[in-house]
Amino acid sequence: MERPGRLVLLSELRVRNSAYDVSLSRSLLTWKRRVSSPVYHPFRPRFCVPSFPRRPDSGVCQSVSVSEIISVREEEENSSGQRDDGSWKKITDREEKDCRQAFTVLYVERCRQHRWRCAEITFTCPEGALCQRWVSSIRDQLAAITSRPKNLLVYINPYGGKRQGKRIYEQKVAPLFAQAGISTDVIVTEYANHARDHLRTDVELKKFDGVVCVGGDGMFSEIIHGLIWRTQLDSGVDLNCADETLVPCSLRIGIIPAGSTDCICFATVGTNDPVTSALHIIVGDSQPMDVCSVHHNNTFLRYSVSLLGYGFYGDVLTDSERKRWMGPARYDFSGVKMFLTHHYYEGTVSYLPARGIIGTPRDATRCLSGCVICHHNGQLLSERGEQYEMDEASDSESDGEWRTIRGKFLAINAASMSCACPRSPKGLSPAAHLADGTTDLILVRKCSRFSFLRHLLRHTSKDDQFDLTFVEVHRVRRFRFTPRYCQSDSDLELDLQESGKRQIFSQICRDHPACGCAPAYSSWNCDGEILTHTAIDVRVHCQLIKLFARGIEEPAVFEDLTNPCAI
Numbered sequence: 001m002e003r004p005g006r007l008v009l010l011s012e013l014r015v016r017n018s019a020y021d022v023s024l025s026r027s028l029l030t031w032k033r034r035v036s037s038p039v040y041h042p043f044r045p046r047f048c049v050p051s052f053p054r055r056p057d058s059g060v061c062q063s064v065s066v067s068e069i070i071s072v073r074e075e076e077e078n079s080s081g082q083r084d085d086g087s088w089k090k091i092t093d094r095e096e097k098d099c100r101q102a103f104t105v106l107y108v109e110r111c112r113q114h115r116w117r118c119a120e121i122t123f124t125c126p127e128g129a130l131c132q133r134w135v136s137s138i139r140d141q142l143a144a145i146t147s148r149p150k151n152l153l154v155y156i157n158p159y160g161g162k163r164q165g166k167r168i169y170e171q172k173v174a175p176l177f178a179q180a181g182i183s184t185d186v187i188v189t190e191y192a193n194h195a196r197d198h199l200r201t202d203v204e205l206k207k208f209d210g211v212v213c214v215g216g217d218g219m220f221s222e223i224i225h226g227l228i229w230r231t232q233l234d235s236g237v238d239l240n241c242a243d244e245t246l247v248p249c250s251l252r253i254g255i256i257p258a259g260s261t262d263c264i265c266f267a268t269v270g271t272n273d274p275v276t277s278a279l280h281i282i283v284g285d286s287q288p289m290d291v292c293s294v295h296h297n298n299t300f301l302r303y304s305v306s307l308l309g310y311g312f313y314g315d316v317l318t319d320s321e322r323k324r325w326m327g328p329a330r331y332d333f334s335g336v337k338m339f340l341t342h343h344y345y346e347g348t349v350s351y352l353p354a355r356g357i358i359g360t361p362r363d364a365t366r367c368l369s370g371c372v373i374c375h376h377n378g379q380l381l382s383e384r385g386e387q388y389e390m391d392e393a394s395d396s397e398s399d400g401e402w403r404t405i406r407g408k409f410l411a412i413n414a415a416s417m418s419c420a421c422p423r424s425p426k427g428l429s430p431a432a433h434l435a436d437g438t439t440d441l442i443l444v445r446k447c448s449r450f451s452f453l454r455h456l457l458r459h460t461s462k463d464d465q466f467d468l469t470f471v472e473v474h475r476v477r478r479f480r481f482t483p484r485y486c487q488s489d490s491d492l493e494l495d496l497q498e499s500g501k502r503q504i505f506s507q508i509c510r511d512h513p514a515c516g517c518a519p520a521y522s523s524w525n526c527d528g529e530i531l532t533h534t535a536i537d538v539r540v541h542c543q544l545i546k547l548f549a550r551g552i553e554e555p556a557v558f559e560d561l562t563n564p565c566a567i
């Protein structure tokens with residue numbers, strides 16, 4: 001619980017028909033119902049005995065952190081002289097002028113499962129002047145919070161998920177932004193990569209305090225590509241060089257979930273709920289996040305923040321793209337299909353284990369709001385900076401720090417964050433961190449369908465999905481993958497061969513369904529987009545971007561702040 005700090009205002013105000021002691025400090029707005037012995041009531045005859053029964057919450061106080069107040073608005077109280085309870089009071093002219101004033105505070109209220117809601121409470125003041133003082137004091141406090149955005153650039157993908165992006169924004173988010181006094185420039189995208197290209201070249205970013213993305217992980221991916229590219233181009237960084245240190249983006253990104261998986265929203269906020277996301281944007285939260293760059297032969301391919309998956313998740317994505325009309329259910333359909341197909345792929349994975357940092361993929365601790373592991377590792381990496389990167393790369397080449405694994409894999413997954421989502425609330429790598437400068441490399445070797453099902457099922461239960469002989473997991477800063485048939489030829493040629501082979505294989509498999517032959521290549525699923533190359537070089541850039549989020553709050557914090565508290 002936050003300490004109240006220095007008192008700004010303390011008054012006796014009315015909430016519905018009850019008297020409350022209301023106080024405003026630098027950090028808290030608190031209202032406490034008066035324990036009612038005969039009290040002076042400004043709207044009843046002096047020293048009356050209250051007609052309402054003493055409720056059990058008498059003397060109990062509620063408070064809201066100033067940082068979680070959304071806005072305050074003045075109200076015109078019923079000026080006819082009728083009380084809320086229907087009874088009439090005798091009012092003089094002077095009383096009429098003074099008694100009309102009330103103000104409403106809109107604030108964040110925590111609900112179940114990390115959801116936030118906009119709650120409101122109306123305080124009635126005995127005098128208009130006092131009401132004015134309250135409103136302006138609260139507004140001054142809010143204006144002093146510099147982390148809150150005032151101007152936002154909003155991109156809506158009207159075709160993401162169940163095609164509800166526009167409706168979700170207009171009905172649930174825009175009214176909240178308006179109440180919070182945030183001005184917006186809204187762009188409904190007209191084609192894929194519209195938002196990315198607009199951010200990269202067309203827009204004057206200085207006008208905005210943040211970018212909001214209404215859509216799924218694919219839409220978020222467009223936004224980070226636009227922002228990261230723009231930032232690097234403005235700073236003269238060569239995108240094609242895998243060893244370049246990238247410049248962090250200054251604008252924060254907000255995600256209003258309106259896609260199919262929405263794992264980036266789920267893993268950074270704890271729920272896929274547009275109102276909760278809008279409130280995190282309004283209060284000006286900030287959550288740094290790692291980004292992986294993906295290169296092929298010193299050519300930049302893509303960035304990834306959640307899952308880079310070859311084999312199972314690559315095949316699920318490729319298959320599901322043809323079934324977009326099914327909406328989010330396409331992933332389940334293709335998931336079952338690819339599970340039954342049971343393809344494995346041969347190749348070589350080499351990786352640089354993360355050194356000197358704290359945390360392992362098998363930890364019981366989770367990356368939560370204010371994560372100390374992210375803080376510690378982030379500081380370590382930024383202090384060591386480029387030197388660390390250089391030492392790490394050169395050391396490794398001389399002393400063989402790079403480790404190499406050859407084999408047949410059902411799946412090769414790199415999870416830069418937990419990848420928690422409604423399908424798997426603990427995610428692909430439950431102990432992964434949002435901003436620790438590492439990714440968890442998960443290798444699932446060829447095994448029986450039954451064993452693979454056991455592994456998949458563990459994503460939905462408390463059991464450890466890594467505690468299986470055919471699964472291994474490593475926390476890494478960098479890794480490379482080369483498919484077996486790709487060692488010497490250029491990938492361009494191979495891609496051509498590959499598509500030829502695929503056609504031949506699929507023809508053979510169609511003709512001989514029981515032959516057991518498998519395609520040589522899968523594709524990489526990069527945050528829900530298919531990569532054009534299979535041989536890739538991946539490097540983690542610690543805390544390259546920031547989100548309007550705060551990480552998942554601990555249940556204890558959640559409960560503490562929702563419950564009424566004693567002063």
Ligand SMILES: CCCCCCCCCCCCC/C=C/[C@@H](O)[C@H](COP(=O)(O)O)NC(=O)CCCCCCCCCCCCCCC
Pocket residue numbers: 216217218219259260261262263306307313316317331332335336339419421423424427428453456457459460525526527528529
């Ligand atoms: C048997 C149940 C097994 C459940 C296993 C669930 C594991 C789910 C892990 C999901 C990780 C998601 C990582 C995020 C990826 C997204 O970036 C990306 C794009 O998102 P967008 O559409 O919002 O733009 N999404 C995806 O790539 C979707 C991956 C979804 C995979 C679903 C797999 C379902 C597997 C079902 C197997 C069932 C076997 C049953 C046999 C009888």
Ligand SMILES: Nc1ncnc2c1ncn2[C@@H]1O[C@H](COP(=O)(O)OP(=O)(O)O)[C@@H](O)[C@H]1O
Pocket residue numbers: 156157158159160161162188189190191192193194214215216217218219220222258259260261262528529
């Ligand atoms: N106006 C548009 N028309 C078609 N595709 C678009 C449009 N805007 C964005 N896209 C693309 O749609 C794809 C899916 O978007 P996303 O919002 O992630 O939804 P989903 O979660 O359903 O995949 C992304 O690749 C994105 O680039």
Ligand SMILES: [Ca+2]
Pocket residue numbers: 290416417432433434435436437438439
């Ligand atoms: Ca990470």
